[in-house]
Amino acid sequence: MKAIKSKQLRLLAAIMILGLASGCSSTFEPWVKPYERDNLADPIMSMNRNPVSMSYTNHAYQAREGARGAEGGAGGGCGCN
C-alpha cells in the first residue's frame, strides 16, 4: 500500500512539474520568433486574403458539386495581423 502511494505521489509530482512547466508557457520558446514573421504576415501568404471573393467562389463551386465543407482558410496563422 505504501509502495503504491509513493509511486502515485512520484507520478503526481512528475505530472505537476510537467503541468506547471507547460503552464508557464512564457518560458516556451517559439522556434519562429515574432521578429522572424515578416514573410508569414505578408498578405500573399493568406488563404483568405480576399474574403468576399473567396466566399463567392466557394458558393459558386458548392452549388454545382456534391462536396461541401472544410473550405480551408481555418484562419489565423501567425497572430501578426
Added chain:
Amino acid sequence: MGQEAVVAATKQKLPSPPGTVRRLIIRLIIACIILGLLTWQAFAAVLPQDRSDAMYHSYQGGGMSIDGPSILLRKKIGNHVSVSANYYVDTISGASIDVLATASPYAEERTENSVGVDFLHNKTLMSLNYTTSSENDFEAESIHFGVSQDFFGDLTTLTLGYSKGNDEVGKTGDDSFLELAERQNYQFGITQVITKNMILGLSVENISDQGYLNNPYRSVRFLDASSARGYRFETEVYPNTRRSNAASVTANYYLPYRASVYGEAKVFSDSWGIQANTFKLGYIHTFGEDWIVELRARQYQQDKADFYQDLYSRSAEFNFRARDKEMSTFNNLSLGLSVTYEFQFSAANFFKKSTVNLDFDRVNFDYDDFRNVLAVETPVGEEPLYQFSANITRLYVSIFY
C-alpha cells in the same frame, strides 16, 4: 469537547478512505491542465482588419447567367469589438439543361444579408454571424458561432465553429407547397507555423441535414414506351437526412523573392454515397510594390450518390431517386488568374491602402453518367454524355482603413 475530539482525530493516524488518493491525484491533474491552458491563453488572437469591399460577380455557363453585387463593410469599435455587414445579390437568368429538359427558361433573384460581430475577450477571439437568404420560392437563415485561439507562442491557431441553419422551400406556381429543412455544421481548424516561410493548415467539417433536401423542380426520367420520346419525367425523391464529412490540408510557402506557392487537398464523403476529392495549386507573384498576380489550377472529382441514375427502367423503381447532375459521377478542372493593383490615395489619407482586383476562372465540367437529353436524334439511354464550360469573374475594389 468538540475541539479535543478534533485534536485527537488529527493526532491519530487514520487510514484514508478507499479512492481518496486517486481522487486527489485526478483533481490535481485537472488543476494542472486548467492552469496550463489558462496560461497559454496569454497568447493573443487579433481582430480582423478594418476594410470595405465592393464586388461585381458573374457566372456564365451551361446556359445560365448569374451576376450581381456584393458589398462588405467591416469596422472595429474600440479595441475589443469588430462588426461586419455583407449584402449580396444573385440575379439569375437563362436555362440550364435541367430546365430545358422539363420546363421553361426563367429569371429570378436571390438576396443575402449577413451581419457579424467579432469579440476579443481575454485574448480569445469569438465570432457570431447571422445570415438570411431570400428568393421568391426559398427562404433560409443561419447562425454561426466560432472561437479562435493562438497557442505555443502564436505558432498554432485553433478554430472551432458551429452553425445552424433553417430552410423554407416553396415552389413557384404552387402556393400550397411548403417544406422545411434544417442543417448543423461543426467545424474544426488548426493552422501551424512550420518555419518562417511555411504554414500548414488542417480543416475538418461535419454537416448534417434533416428535412426536405430535394430541389422541387428537378426530375428523374424513366423508360416509358408509350411516350413519344420513349421516356417520361417524375419528381425526384431524396432521403430526408444527410450527413457529410470533409477534411482539407493546406500549405503555403514563401519563396526567396516576394512570391508564394500554395496547395490544398480535400477529401469528402457523405451518407448518400458521394465521395469526392479536390486538389488545388497556386502561385502568387508580385511585381514591385503594387502588383500581385496569382495563377491557380483546381481539380475536382466525385463519385455518384447511391440513388443517382440517369435513366430508370420504370416509374418509382426505387424508394429514393435522383437525376441531379450534382449527384452524378463527374469531374471538373478550373484554371484561374487574379490580378491585384495596390495604391494609396495619399500618405496622410484616412485609408491605409486600397486595391483593385480582377479574379477570373474558367471551369470545364465532364459528366460520366449524366446524358444530354436534348440530343433527340439518338436512342434513349445512348445520348452523348453532358459537358459544359463556365466563366467565373469577380471584379472588386477593397479599401483598408
